[in-house]
Amino acid sequence: MSSRDQAAAAALAQAAVACDGAFLGIAIAVLAVRTWLRFRFSSSALSKIRNAPTVRVSDLTTLLHDSSSSDDDDSSDGKLVVVRGQVQSKSSVNGNWMSLKDDVLVSPSSGDRAVVVQQTQAYLYNEWRGLFRWTYDLHSLFARSWKEQESSSLRTVPFILIEGGYWPRSGYVVVNLSDSVHPIPLTTVYHQLRPVQASPYTFLQAMFGHEYPVGLLDEEKILPLGKEITAVGICRSQDGVPEIKSCKDLPYFLSDMTKDQMVGNLAFRTKILLWSGIFLGTLSFGILGYAITRNWCRWKEWRHQRQRIREQRDEATVENSADNESGDAPDGELCVICLMRRRRSAFVPCGHLVCCATCAMSVERDSNPKCPVCRQTIRTSIRIYAS
Structure with a gap:
């Protein structure tokens, strides 16, 4: 470890144990608060998904009609539902459903028909400690990540979810991806790692311990037609057609998992966050309590020591004056x-x-x-x- 990293490690250690660990206790307390906030989010999402009805695609129109008839005020906000169906292009319902000339995307690498195509090129970097920096140090912990995204493109076309085996006689639901930050359950159809040809500059980078690219990773992921996925979101009727949209309060929108798998995954995550929050909160409370008690005792000892020094100084003054007054007296x-x-x-x-x-x-x-x-x-x- 270099002298710079030794100084950084010593500074971090001193900051962590400063004031008998008060800063460390505050940092753990902040982490506990963030864990509790994530627990509340996961608990709320678990309750919403667990209480959301699982509806077939063909029953969405009836459900939305019944909900709008029972409460007209809430019909504009939609209803949280869980729908499972197969992916199909929206253009298939605009014309003849038997036509094969749908508005779909074609994967350049595999030729599969899809509604979402994502192409990514990423350089893989390696760090090797060379002639002057051959040891591992703290700088590598804060260095650039192993995978750096260089370019990424995402193409989508409007798509719907249908009920498998009953199309086109059954209904469909339109998937609205606008304002959605949730991941899409894509399937990898192309994955290739190509080595990067080394240059004299790369050799100098390796010698002096800097990062250098070792490979170029090409990936292509698609959402193919016919894939069965689950949609969890707010469903409302748009011009008589059911449309489902993502909910910001839920961690899922489109997923390969079923409702039971989502509930099980969220229940496990909620339990982990609960016990982690309890552990971190207890640990921070103990550290902060110990720090407060120790600093209070130190302050009292310091005050007592100052009082003792003052008393000793007064005694010395009195003794000096007493020595002057210890002469003959009646x-x-x-x-x-x-x-x-x-x-x-x-x-x-x-x-x-x-x-x-x-x-x-x-x-x-x-x-x-x-x-x-x-x-x-x-x-x-x-x-x-x-x-």
Whole structure:
């Protein structure tokens, strides 16, 4: 590990354990809050998908008609449903359904007919520690990812979901992909890794420990006709035709999984997030509690130490003054406790002038300070100076 990385690791370690781990506790607390927010999102999505009815494509028109008749206010917002059907081009319902001249896409590599075609070219980078940086260090953790997307193209045509085996007599539902950020269940039909020819510049990059490309990955994914998928979204009637659209509050829209698989996957994820949030919250609470307690004790110790230093300084001052006053004095003016120094401190509130400054300070520090003459509880003492 280089000196720069050693300094970075030491700085990270010091920041993590600063104030007895307070910063580490705060970071874990933030992670716990994010985990709890994800848990709430997954729990809400699980409840919505579990309560959403599973409807056949042929029954969507009847369901939407019944819901609009029962509540006209909610009919414009649509209804959350789970529909499973086969992919078909929308152009097949505009003309003759027997026609093969549908508006579909053709895969350039496999020749399959599809409604979605995604082509991706990505360079694969490698990091090798060369002549001057041959060891692994912290810099590699924050370096560029192994796979860098260079170019990606996505082509789509309008498509629908039909009920397999009953088309065209059954109905269909139009899939609306607008404003959807959910992934599409694509099928990989082409996958090829081509090596990149090395150059003298690549050799210099490898020698000095920099990144260099090792291959070019070409991929092509399609959504073919006839593929059976599940759609989970808001379904509404558009000009008498059912249309389904993605819901932003759900992690799924189009998927290969069935409703039961989605519910099982979400239930497992929700349980993991729940226990992770509990563990992280408890851990952060323990670390922050320990840090607060330790810093509070340190602050009290620091305050006590400062008070002790101040008292020692006062004692030294009193002793110096007492040394100056330890000369000959009449018997009636000697301290009643030490019988060595002159009486200089009067107790409050009784007002008896019977002790020197040193003995008066020792009386004040008792757990129950009392005047040695009248035995009245005292609060403090006052130094008396003779003019």
